[in-house]
Amino acid sequence: QVQLVESGGGLVQAGGSLRLSCVASGPRFSTNRMGWFRQAPGKEREFVATIGWSGGTTAYADSVKGRFTISRDNAKNTVYLQMNNLKPEDTAVYYCAADRSYVLIVAPDDYAYWGRGTQVTVSS
Numbered sequence: 001q002v003q004l005v006e007s008g009g010g011l012v013q014a015g016g017s018l019r020l021s022c023v024a025s026g027p028r029f030s031t032n033r034m035g036w037f038r039q040a041p042g043k044e045r046e047f048v049a050t051i052g053w054s055g056g057t058t059a060y061a062d063s064v065k066g067r068f069t070i071s072r073d074n075a076k077n078t079v080y081l082q083m084n085n086l087k088p089e090d091t092a093v094y095y096c097a098a099d100r101s102y103v104l105i106v107a108p109d110d111y112a113y114w115g116r117g118t119q120v121t122v123s124s
Contacts, residue, residue: 002026002113004096009118012086016122020081022096022115030113031098034072034079037108038092038120045095047106049081057104064090086122093117 008020024031035050049060049070058070067086072079079096097111105111 002030002098004098004113004115006094006096006115006118009094009120011121011123014087014122014124016086017082017084018086018120020083020094020096020118020120022079022081024077024079024096024098026113030100031077033099033101033103033105033111035097035099035106035111036070036079036081037095037097038090039095039117040092043092045108047108048094050104050106051079052102052104059104059106083120086120088122088124090120091122092120094120 003025004022006022032053036048037045038048039045047061051058051070051072067084069082095117096115098113099111
């Protein structure tokens, strides 16, 4: 059984920064691929970023490229999302996701495990 617990969300002004963390527990192979998604009110859950086990395979949504950075510390079973230059349109609940896949995946349906989410609110 894999459990994912997010933290680090909050209220920040436009242009500010936040760092989200996601601590994973469970079998190591279940977290080969980890990702961040977000869902704003009235919208579908959308891909934000993903990272492979070694940290070498990453991908980002066009809307966050150059502003967000995903990383992981396998010794701490933790994946991070550093968010800089935040915009009001980044406001959403951010979810951590994990899967045993070794390939890059960006569709929510391809991830087997999910956290409960952490709220990020960016004021203008």
